[in-house]
Amino acid sequence: MKALITVASKHGATLGIAETIAGRLRAHGIATEMVSPASVTTLDGVDAVLIGSALYANRMLPAIGAFAGRWDALLPGLATWVFVSGPLDSGEVDSIPVPKDVRDLAFRISAPAPKLFPGRMNPETLKPTERAVMRMIGAKAGDYRDFTSIEEWADGVAERLLETEPQ
DSSP states (O other), rough: EEEEEEOOOOOSSHHHHHHHHHHHHHHOOOOOEEEOGGGGOTTTOSSSSEEEEEETTTTEEEHHHHHHHHHHTGGGSEEEEEEEEESOOGGGGSOOOHHHHHHHHHTTTOOOOOEEEEEEOOGGOOOOHHHHHHHHHHHOOOOOOHHHHHHHHHHHHHHHHHHHSSS
């Protein structure tokens, strides 16, 4: 069983989520490779693809759209999952709808409902325009990633993959 995780992360928080997911999949004995969206050159030999993106202005990063556009024809034939993270207060995650572009991607590639994880927002890593937007929308600085929740979700993905693996 081989999984590919491809993630677009602007400031590293979503990459940290992807690394945690990769670690859990490996702990279940699933060979897992992490490759940036632009660097994926083949899906040969891959049984599952996990696609992750940071959210900015409530949209996935363009690298994920480009990746999906290149691989749209093959992704529905593989086990696929989509996860996103944003600078959200962890208490708000359940009350915030998953953005339309994320839902559309999951539908197009026959993935289950996308997973929205709280993210991290560090104003010191943002450009001045990004800081202004964060102030304008009232985003609170902090690291809201819940690694227990991330690990539980990854364990569920691993269990689904192992259920379908030929004996």
